[in-house]
Amino acid sequence: MEARVRLRRGIEVMASARAGRTVRDCHACCVTMNFMVRSAPFATWLVAFGSLASLNGQQDPLEKDHQMEDDPVVKKPRLVRFVYRSHPSLRVGKALRVDFRAKFHTDFRGFEPAISTDEGLFDFQRARVGIEGNFLKIFEFELDRELSPHKNPWRDAYGNFRYFKRAQLKAGKFKLPFGRDQLSPLTNLPFIFRSRIGDYLTPGRDIGFMFHGRFYERGLNYQIGFFREDGENAKTRDNEGTGENVFAARVTGTPLRLLNVSPHLKNLEIGGAFTNGDVPAGVRGLRGRTAARETFFPHSNVFGRRIRVGGEAYWNDGPFTVTGEFIHVQDTRTKQGLRGEDLPSLISRGWYLSGAWVVLGKKKPDRSEPANNFPLHRSLGAVEIGARAEQIRFGSSEHPGRPSRSLRAANVLPNSDRAVTMGVTWYMNRFMKVQFNAVREKIEDVQRSPVGGVSIYWTRAVRMQFVM
Amino acid sequence: MGVSISRLFCSGTLAWAGVSLAAEPALTADDFFDDKVLQEVRLFINPEDWRKLQVNAIANTYYPAELVWRGQSVGDIGIRSRGRGSRSGIKPGIHVDFNRFELNQAFLGLGKVELDNISQDPALLRERLSMLILKKMGVPAPREAHARLYINDTYFGLYGIVESIDRRFLKRTFNEDNGYLYEFKPLTEGYRFQYLGPEVEKYSPVMWDPSTNENKPDAKPIEAMIRAINQSSDAEFASAGGQYLNLKEFMVHIAVEMYLAEFDGILGDVFGMNNFQTYRFEGKTLHRFIAWDKDNAFSWHERPLFVGVNDNVLSRRAMLVPELKDAYLDALLRTAAYVGGAGGWLDQELTRAYDQIRDAAREDKVKLKLVDGDLKPSSNEDFEAGVVYLRQFVQTRSGFVRNAVAGTGFEKSPGAPQLNGVSGNGYFSAGAAVSLSGSGFGDSATALTVLINGFAAAVTAVDDGQVSVTVPDKLRPGAVPVTVLKNGLVSNTVTVEAL
Structure with missing residues (x-):
């Protein structure tokens, strides 16, 4: 008391x-x-x-x-009351619920070779506060804002009308339905950094509306939306949108539930996603960056359409989790040659495969918290180890003539980043977790490498996270 | 049998082709900078990129392009807007980087080249003529030529092709390229070699911006050089400064710029020091200045010879050393001797260059001129008037300089020959054999250079009191100056009436 x-x-x-x-x-x-x-x-x-x-x-x-x-x-209870569960919450009868949320990340990072980044070796990576809740239980809302300096400080800002669970309507600013890694909250991932394709080939947030729903107790989920631009992940250095009028769709499901297979396999979730949008003329091609956010493939000239296709798979059984994803992006380059001729499409493509294992303690399913909290339950919480292998690669759909690094090359000399991430996550309690990651990256073309002539990069990071 | 005939035919064709290819001399960078012809350079660039380059001319954004010259094409190059005061969106100066996207790509052995928009000179000739004189006087300077520039096969304007100061230039000029090259970037408030303190950052990269060894720009010797220039005693100045600069070469450099009436050079009187680059030799503390960008030369043919000298710490202190002051005055007289007067070497170079570029200049619809510090459109009348003004300078500057130097009491270099007269008055004409009388000529023809209105005359005989020469074919009638250089030391000048 x-x-x-x-x-x-x-x-x-x-x-x-x-x-x-x-x-x-x-x-x-x-x-x-x-x-x-x-x-x-x-x-x-x-x-x-x-x-x-x-x-x-x-x-x-x-x-x-x-x-x-x-x-x-x-x-x-009074009509208006203030309660505290895992976070503060304002309730007005059963009509309105407003939860106050906060997320803080602090990162300590080291790079080899030494790289000086905008964020520095210590990065207060995230300081986000927001509210979320519902009105009459059929209208949900969320509003998040980043307190630390950010190009787009307003994060999620949307309302969701969920009168019909199978046909909900979401409108405002939120993530386009593409890319499992991108759509998973960073606070829930077993790694400090998202995958390269999750960061740079997916759209991220934008303003739009989306119909979505689920069937068969989440056995089949769909999301279909239309968005003003192509998301914040695809923006240029000057924070200009690179695509517009984007249609996006994603379907996921657990089809093995319907089959007579081992119960261990029934949790396998697979899905596919697609986006299609216009790309105005300009230096608006997708770029590639390393975990240290150093560019190894710059934005290049594109014009026409951008089409993304993605596939994903997720499996969880007890302490084990396996996730895989593949993304293919095609940007057309109409009249983008030096003499105004059409160029073969720019292709950005990548995949990752990751696995995690809770080796100590227990973790709540699909949540970023241990079953027993440290220190209240005389438990250490839970410790999970994980590994991820991945590749992201850029090139052209056809290869006429000599390959080149020029932004308007017909035959784009490919460049790729192959990375392996090893990580340990200590889920202390529902509020806090500490992560240790080591990332080894190999850049294919050293001429476009962040440090000229160097192809291997190591990033080591420690993250402390507090979520309320 | 058929196979044999076809083989024979093929081998014969190949042999013919081989002979044909072998007969075609390979083009070199010398051909690219050959100012005997008006070059023609074609750039292919996406029209949208060209529009952006013009609209955002202030930005250093690179755009992909292809360059074609004399049937040779080089793709995957990067081009961007260039220049400071000369920067313009109407007629952009263009920096061409052959290895922007391909690290080892070169064109005729060149890594980079500048396409100068010549925006500050209505005559469009000052830069090229300046570099000719600087090189003649031994000052390191880039090679230059004029070119018609075509953008996407449409004639855009008359440009200067300027050799970039990079490792290739260093190798060609100094026979080494592993030293430290810096481009000097002037301060708005003007900088004239004052010592700003021991902090290296106050000098580099703020002013001395490294162009080589960017990852390890050792600028400490620059601070040390400026400290020596400022803090050494008068007695030790020459030796202290001499550790970092060949002071006589420096005096020659500023003397030529002074001859050229360049108000925006090392002794610049607008923004302080400007338009030069600095090279420090590998493993040494010795620096050498390299001339750059002379669009503002030939400003006034009666520009005095000591403007700005006392404002610049280095030149002011150097002038207090008699030997260095003599080197300065000697260089002024030598420049005057090489340039000549009316009908002289530079005058004829001017005529040749003017004839070469006239049509291209007239067809250039985007040419510019500098008016009260701003770039304005330039007309064909402006161009012609600019050439007239330039010609007046070229024809009269040497006489003015000789008189002004004489006004200081300096007539010839110590140890230089004394020229008393020229025989042959009455028949002094192109191709004639004449003799010069005087003293101190020595007995070596190879040590002597006889300049008649800027043209070198062939020395046929020499003894200590007389030199026999053949008057150069290019000489034109009129009053012509005659000067003798002995091992670089300049004699007094006599004037002869040529027929």
Whole structure:
């Protein structure tokens, strides 16, 4: 009880402090925001341990939540109430629910050979706050904003009308339905970095609308949408969109459920996805970058259409998870030759295959948290090891004449990045996890390599994550 | 039998082709920079890229292109807008990078080349003539020629082809290329060799921007050079500065620029030091300056000979050393001797170049000129007027310089011959044999250069008091200056009436 009071008091203090900043003046707010961002790595851990310390009654917060609801004092809840489950939440009867969410990542990274990146060796990679909830349980919404400097600070901002589960309508800014790796929240992945194809061949977020639904208890899922542009992942260095009027569709399912096969295989989920959009003339081809975000294949001249095709597979059984994905992107290059002639299409293609194994403790299925929390359950949480092999490659659909690195080459000299990632993830509790990754990359064409003449790159990273 | 005949035919054809190919001399970079002909360069670039290059001329964005010259084509090249004050979207200066996309690609052995838009010179000739004089005086300078530039097979304008200062230039000029090359980038507020402190970053890459060894640009010797120039005592200046620069060569460089009335060079009086590059020899602290971009030369034929000298720390201190001041005045007189006057060497070069580019210049619809610091469209009348102004400079500058040098009390280099007169008045004409009287000629014909209105005369006989020469064929009638150089030391000049 004392813990609950302390927690509530803390939330109230935070809420009043936030309101006070808003009312006072913008300058003070900016300064405070700046301070928050700078001090966030420390604050993150302070808050995280503080939260756990405050809950140090040998009980799981979830259990406490249940107790709160059963408490005779709050048995007849007020119309407007503020509750704390795994995150703070505002409830207005059963009509409105607003959850307050926060995600913080801090990365420590090392590169070999030494590379100086925009982010530096220490990167406060993510400081995201947002709300999500529903209204009358049929209208869902989410609004996320990145606090650290970002080209596109507003992340998800959408509403979802889910009166019919099989035919829901989502509108606003959200991820185009393409690419399993990209669509999985980074906080849930067993690796610090997404796959190269997940980062650079998928569209990411954009503004649009989408019909989606599921059948047979998620045995068949579909997403069909239309979007204004081709997503933030495909934007140029100047943050200009590279595609427009994009149609996207994705279907996933677990067909083996229907067959008489081993129960271990019934969880196999397979899917396919497709996008089709216009690409205005310009240096708007997809680019390739390493894990350190160093370019090895620059944007090149394209014009016409961009078509993506992707296939994916996911299997989970107990402590084991296997994921694979393949993506093929074709950008046409109409009238893009030096003399205005059509060029063979630019092809961007790649795959990855990853596996993970929870070697210590237990992890909740499909969630980024252990079954038993550290330190409350006298458990270390869960430890998962993983490995991923992948390749991303760029070239042209045909190969007339001598291959060239020119942005308007008919025969594009291919370049690729082959990477192997090894990682360990410690899921401490529902709030925190710590990841250790080592990535070895090999660039095919050393002339376009981030460091001239060097083909092998190592990236080592440690990430501390706090999610609420 | 049929097979045998066809084999014979084939081998005969190949043999013929082989002979034919062997007979065709391979084209070289010398052909590309040959100013005896008006070159023709064709660039093929996607029209959208060309539009972007013009619209965003201020940006250094590279665009893929193909260059064709005399039937030779090189693709996969990168081109971008170039220049500072000369940068224009109407008539872009173009930096051509043959190995932008292909690291080892070269064209005629060249890695890069500049297509100069000559936007600040209505006569379109100053840059080319300046480089001729600089090279004649031994100052390292790029090769240049004029060219008609075609963009996608449509004539665009008259450009200068300028050799890039890169490793290939270094190898050709200094016979080494592993030293440190820096392009000097002027400061807006002007910089004139002042010592700014021991921090290397204040000098490089801010001003001395490395063009070679970019990953390990050792700029400490530049700081040391400037420190020596500024902080050495008067007595030690020549030896201290001499560790980093050949000061006599430096005096020649600024003397030629002064002769050219260049107001935007090393002694620039607008933005301070400008338009030169610096090379530090491999394993040494010795630097050499390389001339660059002379669109603003030939500004005024009566431009005084010491403008800016006292503003620049290096030239001011060097002038206090008698030997170096003599080197400066000597170089001015030598330049005047090489250039000649009316009808002289440079005047005839001007005529030849003008005849060569006239039609191309008139057809150039995007030519520009500098008016009050801004680039404006230039007309054919502007072009003709510019050439007239340039000719006046060329014909009169040497006389002005000789008089101005004489005004300092310097008539000839110490140890140089004394020229008293020229025999043959009355029959001094092209091809005639004449003799020069004086003293100190020595007895070696190879040590002597006799310049008659800028043309070297063949020396047929020499003794200490007399030199016999054949008057050059190119000499034209009129008053012509005659000067004798002995091992590079310049005599006084006498004027003779040529028939």
